[in-house]
Amino acid sequence: MSGRRVGFCLSDKKRRRLNLDAFADFCIDLTQPLVPQGPFDVIVQKLSDVIVEAEHDSQSQQLLVNFQSYVSAHPSTVLLDPLPAMTQLLDRFASYRIMSKLHNSLLKCCICTPPYLEIHSASDLMTEPTNTSSFSLLTPVCKTRVAHGSLSHEMSLIFSAGSLAGIHPPCVLQSFVNHGAVLHKVFVIGDRHFCVERPSIKNFPSGPCERKTIFFNSHQVSKPESSSDLTALDEQMPCLPPPSSEALAALVRELRVQLGMALFGVDVIINIHTHTLTVIDINIFPGYEGVPQFFSSLLSHIQSVLDKQASAGLQATGSPESRQTTGGPSAAPTGL
Template identity: 50%
Template sequence: MQTFGRGKRVGYWLSEKKIKKLNFLTFVDMCRKRGIEMVQLDLSQPLEEQGPLDAIIHKLTDHIVEADQNITEALLLVQSVQEYIDAHPETVILDPLPAIRTLLDRFKSYTLIHKIEESMKDDRICSPSFMVLSNECGPDMLEQLHVNGITFPFICKTQVAHGTNSHEMAIIFSEEDLKDIRPPCVIQSFINHNAVLYKVFVVGEAYSVVERPSIRNFPSGPTDRRAISFNSHHVSKAESSSHLTSRENLEGQCRTPSNDVIQKISRCLRQTLGVSLFGIDIIINNQTGQHAVIDINAFPGYEGVPEFFDDLLAHLTNILQDHLPGGPLRVNGVAQSLPVACEVSCGSCWVIDSEGMKKDSHQGLSCCNSDLAPKYQHHCRSTLAAEAPSQ
């Protein structure tokens, strides 16, 4: 058995709910068998006293959201974690806090996706138009929608992409229902996609695709249909079956995701943000066949990905191996010796500076089966090694 991580110390912090849901202690045992010491961090105590740490795995999303709401306790906690990170640049962070902040804000993450798409110049990708609505709809609302390229129907989502409320959404079909919009929120054009959602779960240099139910097709343009409220988490469960997820009115093309497109999108997100644990929600436009990214999630639940711990351990092992003396310079496990394939300037105060975000093009993200059948819970997995050119 390979033991590249032997003698290394990895700190981790997840909520008790997340630990139980993932059965994360199983992963802790897997690491210990590889000689990696796993340290459950106590954020109420100084991290300096719990080090040294070669890497930190965390999901601090609750605390980051509260810190952004100026809750004092959360502000101090997040600040103390960031201070430890700044004082120990040799410690690998899965994932950087500024990058997590970007993914927690739908307006910022959608802006990032559109910038990535512009840099990719790939006609197979066209994510929906969007805008942020901070106040109640005014008399110029229709003009705002027009200026931002948004047409009826459209979806309203909370701007914060975390927590129970983040799954509560509404579809607006006409001007009459604009009064039902509850700001602040992000408005996103609805794209018919034949009621199929593809959830891409990325773990370092591997990803899995899981097919899930989604919202059914609706006629384009304004209609007299009343606004529909729904919980996206319930709708996209593997066993979900309701009138909202009906596939009886399929139209146009019924395509499956392109391996190459998923590679490009995932790689660019890794390169731009420096993240390793994230999910991408993709739908296929049933008229154009184009891929549309409709959401990005930090450290998702990885439901339907039985190999999650194997992929995470492989990624962690690679990171620890690369930190051996003489190893290549890496940021979150990604080598820095090759030119950057996707550079996106995000200009956001939440995004890591450009030097900290650059990654290389060796990550040939790929899917093991390009002919995914429309069967819910279909699971497709691949590592990047087979696609990656030699360095």
């Protein structure tokens, strides 16, 4: 990595979660012109906040335009990950359509995704409840359409069609799968992945009932140290087998192709009845908690990307000289 410049463009919250506050003074600052801060061989970014806020905030919109203009003007700068690829995961309608394709491509690996419904407006609720049985939505989990921000973690577990009247579109209804209160978070860094076990929602009897809707915050429930009545299992529940390493590798390979991304997370569970690996969510540039090799793996991936870029450049030009790089310290992350 000698002589290569890597810029990080992250929110204050993301920077703190990755323990990068010590480098705040050397960061990319989107509020300032980017050209004097470069050049960059690679920019590692998570501009989720800016993209979402740009929908209704002119200042965020201008920051995004400035960043996109810089990237367009510097095509040799590698962006991890590309903005269009990352943006699609901000919309659960889009990401769940991607997930649904896994049924066909990974069927032989016993990997699936739960049935789901897109609820675009309140009018959908006038017809969809009568169709939920055809989607096996016996106990749907309601999730916001926007898969970013604190509200995206606010979910509800719905036990009767009558309770669907209380949801707030646009949202997704995803069939709840009993999984022994264990969530497997798969963290992807290039061609490497790490699987970390977390607590999750306990099992519930199948089929509609008169139980009241359960509201919960998925982030709080699945924290490593989480202890909640929602995660307390019946003592007679047998232990489930861990996810197959071969199945996880196949899942990551397929998603890297479909997403066109290198830094993402996948939430998977094991169906207690079929032991099928079930994908329930995809996350943009997650926190990588529990992955001690995060930075070494990230640097290894960056090195691999730059080596491939240099090799492709040599083949295209036929020149023995490698692309010019600049020295100096790597740029560190910034708040936006």
